[in-house]
Amino acid sequence: MTRIRSLLPRLAAGAGACLTAALLAPAASAQPTLPVQTLRAGMHLIHAEVASTPPTRERGLMFREKLGPNQGMLFIFEMPGTQCMWMRNTLIPLSVAFIADDGTIANIEDMAPRTEDSHCAAQPVRYALEMERGWFAKRGLKAGSRLEGIPGAR
Template sequence: MKKALSQLILAISLTAPALHTQAQSAPQTTLPRTSITAGMYLIDAQVAMTPREREIGLMFRKDMPVQEGMLFVFEQPATQCFWMKNTLLPLTAAFVADDGTIVNLADMKPMTEDSHCSAKPVRYVLEMNVGWFDKRGIKAGTRLSGRPFTPAK
């Protein structure tokens, strides 16, 4: 009995990490969405609000439609830093102030742990396919609009 229990505990301890890793190896595609505009361009953004959703972000995605992105929402403005561990797509991060103004942009290479940070404290980070902002002439100082950037009344 004692030996069977030890074997069961060992089997669980060996498979639990594999199950945890497996659960994290799929992209998250069912997050809520919001519409954001950048001048005449419409963005369909998934919204990552919880610490877990922000941690996974766009990891494991093999492709993303041109008009789609992910908006990371933090509880309060702070210096936000992003990396690309387990992220397969090259992305550009727009670090965005509360009023929707892009503070700075950072192109990020897939599968790297290089840190890309906001130039000042921000509450929002919008990730799009690399080159999306550049091809549309969207730079630091451009103001995005949409529900996340509308002050509460």
């Protein structure tokens, strides 16, 4: 009985740590539900989750293991600026298109997963669209191409 009693505090502490880890793990990987906006790039439809607040923009596509066909994330910033993106805790290789207020792509950058390299807009923009790496190139989209359906674009 003495031996069991001396193990109880250690077992309780271990169980508490496991329970805490179990409760926090889903929260760390759970994705917020974001609105989805359908965009058009010529004949191509894009189903983009919209990240328009500082917390949703900061989280972006972190911890995602895959994207569906023609799925991505549209980042909307309050004002045009030299927006930069990075890939900390992002598991999927992505391409990002930096987009001007009129829907024109300023530039496209390919990004490697799990890096903190900055990928920046070539000019001040209000929007950035992340898609699976190579998505834009496979469809012949480049700087100067135009996207339609961006909320608030002029």
